[in-house]
Amino acid sequence: xSELQMDCTEKQKGCMRVLVTGxxxxxxxxxxxxVNEEEGSKEAxxxxxxxxxxxxxxxxxETLAVFQKHKPTHVIHLAAMxxxxxxxxxxxxxxxxxxxxxxxxxxxxxxxVGVVKVVSCLSTCIFPDKTTYPIDETMIHNGPPHPSNFGxxxxxxxxxxxxxxHAEKYGSRYTAVIPTNVFxxxxxxxxxxxxVLPGLIHKAFIAQQEGSPLTVWGSGSPxxxxxxxxxxxxxxLWVLREYKEVNPIILSVDEEDELSIKEAAxxxxxxxxxxxxxxxxxxxxxxxxxxxxxxxxLRRYLPDVKFTxxxxxxxxxxxxFVANYDTARK
Numbered sequence: 001x002s003e004l005q006m007d008c009t010e011k012q013k014g015c016m017r018v019l020v021t022g023x024x025x026x027x028x029x030x031x032x033x034x035v036n037e038e039e040g041s042k043e044a045x046x047x048x049x050x051x052x053x054x055x056x057x058x059x060x061x062e063t064l065a066v067f068q069k070h071k072p073t074h075v076i077h078l079a080a081m082x083x084x085x086x087x088x089x090x091x092x093x094x095x096x097x098x099x100x101x102x103x104x105x106x107x108x109x110x111x112x113v114g115v116v117k118v119v120s121c122l123s124t125c126i127f128p129d130k131t132t133y134p135i136d137e138t139m140i141h142n143g144p145p146h147p148s149n150f151g152x153x154x155x156x157x158x159x160x161x162x163x164x165x166h167a168e169k170y171g172s173r174y175t176a177v178i179p180t181n182v183f184x185x186x187x188x189x190x191x192x193x194x195x196v197l198p199g200l201i202h203k204a205f206i207a208q209q210e211g212s213p214l215t216v217w218g219s220g221s222p223x224x225x226x227x228x229x230x231x232x233x234x235x236x237l238w239v240l241r242e243y244k245e246v247n248p249i250i251l252s253v254d255e256e257d258e259l260s261i262k263e264a265a266x267x268x269x270x271x272x273x274x275x276x277x278x279x280x281x282x283x284x285x286x287x288x289x290x291x292x293x294x295x296x297x298l299r300r301y302l303p304d305v306k307f308t309x310x311x312x313x314x315x316x317x318x319x320x321f322v323a324n325y326d327t328a329r330k
Contacts, residue, residue: 016045018240019072021057021106022079023049027121027179029186030229031076031236048072052079058098063105067113074240077106077120081152082188092151099155107162107174119240120176122160122248124225124291126153134255134294137178137248146288160248167246176248177239180293184229184313185320188329196261197226197314200268201321202330213277214269217284220262225252225293228313238302252295253307261286267311271318 022028032049048070055066057079081098103120110118127135128143140160145153163174187198194202200216207214235251243249259267265278298305321328 016074017072018074018076019048019050019070020076020078021050024051025078026182026184026187026229027232028078030184030233034230034233034237057105058101060105064109064112067109071113073116075110075115075118076236076240077118096151096155099152100158103155103159116173118174119236120159122156122176122178124178124180124293125149126157127291129288133290133292135292136294137250137297148287163246173246175243175246177236178248178250179232180225180227180252182227182229182232184317189321190330197264200265201318204268204272204274207276208272208274211276213279214274216265216278216280218261218286219282220265220280221260222286223258223260223290225258226310227251227253228308231307249297250293250295251298252293254295255292258292267314271315
């Protein structure tokens with residue numbers, strides 16, 4: 001666990017003590033980096049970054065104890081059992097039960113210690129499989145999610161239900177953000193269990209070393225919106241400090257920035273300088289074809305928000321992976 005103090009604006013009405021769960025993951029590391037890089041504009045803001053070593057969040061008494069120890073006023077809740085398409089397909093029950101326990105324990109512990117605001121992290125996979133596009137924040141509960149990851153999806157949806165019920169009973173400001181596919185340094189680059197982009201990066205790196213073809217699972221036709229973890233971290237801080245709604249908000253690049261998996265694979269090839277053959281294994285599942293999300297709500301709040309260009313962010317991610325290959329999660 002690490003702690004650091006930052007400056008705070010007067011409008012925050014006193015010191016914020018922010019506890020971040022799941023801080024050793026992709027998004028947590030990005031938030032810690034962004035907070036460290038801020039230049040003292042948030043006086044007396046304190047940050048506590050928790051890892052799984054500090055408490056087993058599937059156990060309520062351990063969760064409550066760590067909240068009582070640090071007495072946060074605000075929480076960013078990132079801790080979750082996560083994985084890519086193929087891991088989800090093998091373990092829907094585990095994803096459902098483990099995430100349900102974690103989320104309920106964190107939100108209840110936050111309530112018991114008087115936390116003012118919780119910002120939880122959802123995912124676009126929570127949206128209905130059969131829907132119209134682009135999806136927006138009003139459509140979360142309009143139908144079943146894709147069957148490949150229904151356990152994780154329903155568990156994450158329940159955070160929104162919990163937040164709304166909590167606001168109804170206590171008037172609290174617990175909310176959630178819904179990012180599209182996140183990538184960046186400190187990702188899980190597991191080929192079997194990771195998400196599509198870090199998995200492609202790892203496979204391309206190995207293929208480059210071995211002089212073998214890069215095999216992309218599936219047809220390459222599904223489409224995704226990718227958001228760089230550092231861009232997401234900055235938006236997370238804006239939500240924590242400024243966003244007043246209980247209803248969730250999608251944090252995403254624009255619709256026109258959506259890429260096919262084939263295009264993403266070609267970008268990985270370019271970023272790593274891979275010179276070999278690229279083949280598509282169509283015996284593997286494609287998963288959900290598209291999850292095109294609207295960031296219109298975000299743009300209403302932040303019309304001039306800028307995102308790191310995909311190829312630049314991907315190159316930075318690939319460079320980090322190569323430089324940290326021995327210690328990166330694989």
